[in-house]
Amino acid sequence: MQPFTSLGHFNLKATDLQASIDFYAKLGFPEFLRLTQADGRTWIVYLRITDELYIELLPGGTGRAGDQQAAGLNHLCLTTPDIEATAAHLAKVGVPLVSPLDPAKRGVDGNRGMWVVDPDGNRIEIMEMAPSCDQYEAIKAFHATGKATTLKRPI
Template sequence: MLTVSSITHVAIRVKDIDRTLDFYVNKLGFSELLRLDRDDRLWLVYLRITDDQYLEVFPEGQGVDAPGPEAVGYNHMCLAVPDIEQTVRELAAAGVPLTRPKIQGADGNWQTWITDPDGHRIELMQMAPDGMQATAIARLRGR
């Protein structure tokens, strides 16, 4: 059986690479790791989330916006944050509007939602020590 240890990247296609980099780098605090060119033009930008997790950004997307939440395909990316209240304050200071307010989700974790300039949905979540995921992991580990 295949063993998977983690997700290393999520890839998105965007219309305006400069607008997208401004959002992820200047507003969300990601670091640009590297760029790859193909046929003498920008093909891909890697943005660092952690040392082994990345967002791959492909320029020159077509269409108006990312598919809606009911469409088949990519639905959203969830980013872990240590303090949801601080995250909400930082988003407001950066001029990033919430598309859903901060709530405690059905799983017991705190979350809020934003979208990037192309409409890709991003969930920001503070994992609760007694949330459903933490409880399930503890059960699996025999704690």
Template sequence: MLTVSSIGHVAIRVKDVERTLDFYINRLGFAEMLRLERDGQLWLIYLRITDDQYLEVFPDGEGERAAEREAVGFNHMCLAVPDIEQTVRELDAAGVEMIRPKVLGADGNWQTWIEDPDGHRIELMQMMPDAMQPAAIARLRAG
């Protein structure tokens, strides 16, 4: 059995790096950590989500938008937030439009949804103590 401690990073390819950095840094508050080059060209940019979780941004994406949610492949990234009400206020203040309003999800967690400039879907979720995930973890641990 493979031992995994967390998801280290999610990688996205984007059309316009500067537009993407404006969104993730200036609107969501992520910090640029480092840039890597290959053959003298920008290859990728690391943005900090937490000290051990990152978003890798690759430039020069083809097409105008990320694949629709029904397409095979990456569907969305979920960012855990401590307070969904505060998150909604911060998104509003930053001018970030919610593509789905705040709702109590089928799993018992509060969530809202946004998109980045390339159409990558981002779920913002407040994990609730009585949601399905904590109950499932308790069952797994009980074994």
């Protein structure tokens, strides 16, 4: 038996809680629960990705995230079935791309992607998975053999 079924949530500490709530709402993740302390101060805000996957935002963060060399979480990846429509949506709601979408470019894994950052500098990759991308092909092989796939790719 596999002990876990899914990722439940990830937690981000925000320097400006409302700015983070507004940013993630623009990405399509609305607030659905707010927990407060006895004195009424916000303790945790939950944003819905799916009914079983949430973003937990905590107020009171200091400093800036986004150091690509630091140990720990490097970035979050959101998938989309239509990257052009998602790029248009982001432009419409005022979320700038840090790495522009190149319609002709695919990553070494066969997927298309672009990047944004949240108000605290957390990097977010937005990816359109190709039907025959490395990840999907490796999952097929894993189901068939129970073994990991190793691929050499130029980076």
